[in-house]
Amino acid sequence: MFAVVVDQKRYFPAVLADNSLDQRRLGKLLRRLPSAMPPMSKYLFLGGRRGSLADKSPLQATRRGKRYRVALRLAESIASEYGHIEERLKSVEVAVKVDIDDL
DSSP: OOOEEETTEEEOOGGGGOTTSOHHHHHHHHHHSOTTSOHHHHHHHHHSOBGGGTSBOHHHHTTSHHHHHHHHHHHHHHHHHHHHHHHHHHHHHHHHHHHHHHO
């Protein structure tokens, strides 16, 4: 579960409490997303329609077996990309520290 912060107040997306959603699948999908991913990005991922999901959102895909598996792969892909971005940022940070120390 995650909250979105707006004007320093935490809001929990009501769509996550929808009784028609398979909460077990939703939890599994959310756990595949990177913990470092901003909450608003997670919300937009869940609600955004994707061509690879037959123009359905990952949230809607929790209701269908085949689309759900594709949604899991999308979440894994995003997690992988976040991992690469974090590695690049760390290497840039190290490079900047070295340059500053050389001054």
